[in-house]
Amino acid sequence: MKLSGYHVAITGGSGGIGSALATGLLEDGATVYNLDFVKPADESFKFISVDLSDENSVKEAFKKIEKLDAIIVAAGVQLVGSDSKIGEVTLDTWRRTIDINLTGAFLSVKYAMPFLVKSGRGSVVLIGSPTGITMEGAGYTAYGASKAGMMGLSRIIAADYKEDGVRSNVVVPGTMSTPLIKKIWDDPEKGPDLIRRTPLGRMGDPRDLIGIVNWLVSTDSSFATGASYAVDGGMTAR
Numbered sequence: 725m726k727l728s729g730y731h732v733a734i735t736g737g738s739g740g741i742g743s744a745l746a747t748g749l750l751e752d753g754a755t756v757y758n759l760d761f762v763k764p765a766d767e768s769f770k771f772i773s774v775d776l777s778d779e780n781s782v783k784e785a786f787k788k789i790e791k792l793d794a795i796i797v798a799a800g801v802q803l804v805g806s807d808s809k810i811g812e813v814t815l816d817t818w819r820r821t822i823d824i825n826l827t828g829a830f831l832s833v834k835y836a837m838p839f840l841v842k843s844g845r846g847s848v849v850l851i852g853s854p855t856g857i858t859m860e861g862a863g864y865t866a867y868g869a870s871k872a873g874m875m876g877l878s879r880i881i882a883a884d885y886k887e888d889g890v891r892s893n894v895v896v897p898g899t900m901s902t903p904l905i906k907k908i909w910d911d912p913e914k915g916p917d918l919i920r921r922t923p924l925g926r927m928g929d930p931r932d933l934i935g936i937v938n939w940l941v942s943t944d945s946s947f948a949t950g951a952s953y954a955v956d957g958g959m960t961a962r
């Protein structure tokens with residue numbers, strides 16, 4: 725198995741995308757730590773309870789980890805119903821989104837970094853979004869800005885740690901059927917509209933992301949850093 729001997733932490737491993745990725749890593753032989761504040765039903769992963777927007781909580785969580793070769797940041801929120809155009813979005817909504825998505829990514833990678841440097845084959849994978857690179861973010865000021873910020877963060881990590889054998893990349897999923905956007909795809913207008921904006925004409929399955937993520941974790945991708953990879957049914961290619 726490609727990832728036997730690898731230790732991988734995944735944030736948001738109890739969520740729709742995170743749990744599929746955690747399963748994919750496990751199936752490829754990795755030891756997987758799930759950092760989330762919701763305990764999953766699946767006990768195959770080493771669950772560590774954490775609030776990723778709180779530095780002390782993240783610091784304590786990483787004390788429970790002995791070894792890491794990769795961190796995947798798949799935790800996130802999209803505050804559908806309160807995130808909005810800039811003239812309408814509240815500071816509370818902005819702060820909560822940035823705190824979890826962007827500050828959460830910052831803290832997760834910050835506390836993972838000593839392990840990744842020690843590993844000598846460290847890999848950071850941030851889960852981005854089309855909203856961070858195109859006008860797909862319309863109506864989601866805080867979410868789109870947090871995702872654009874994560875992409876900048878990844879490039880800076882890639883540049884700063886290139887001498888330490890640590891690479892950093894972003895995977896950009898298209899519309900996936902997970903609880904995160906249930907309110908959008910349950911909406912009789914917005915749901916079908918998301919499919920219309922996806923050239924392949926369907927919603928993605930979180931398992932569609934496993935191949936690219938496992939490749940980015942492994943040394944098969946040793947020449948890949950500072951990049952982003954869309955797995956989005958063509959949404960960002962138009």
Ligand SMILES: NC(=O)c1ccc[n+]([C@@H]2O[C@H](COP(=O)([O-])OP(=O)(O)OC[C@H]3O[C@@H](n4cnc5c(N)ncnc54)[C@H](O)[C@@H]3O)[C@@H](O)[C@H]2O)c1
Binds near residue numbers: 735737740824854904
């Ligand atoms: N679902 C999609 O269509 C889609 C598309 C593009 C990008 N994404 C991105 O993928 C990532 C995962 O999304 P998802 O669809 O799996 O969402 P999800 O809601 O199913 O899962 C998110 C997970 O993050 C955890 N989490 C949230 N805040 C946390 C905190 N402060 N501390 C610890 N854990 C916390 C939740 O408990 C949950 O398990 C997100 O960053 C999202 O922006 C999703």
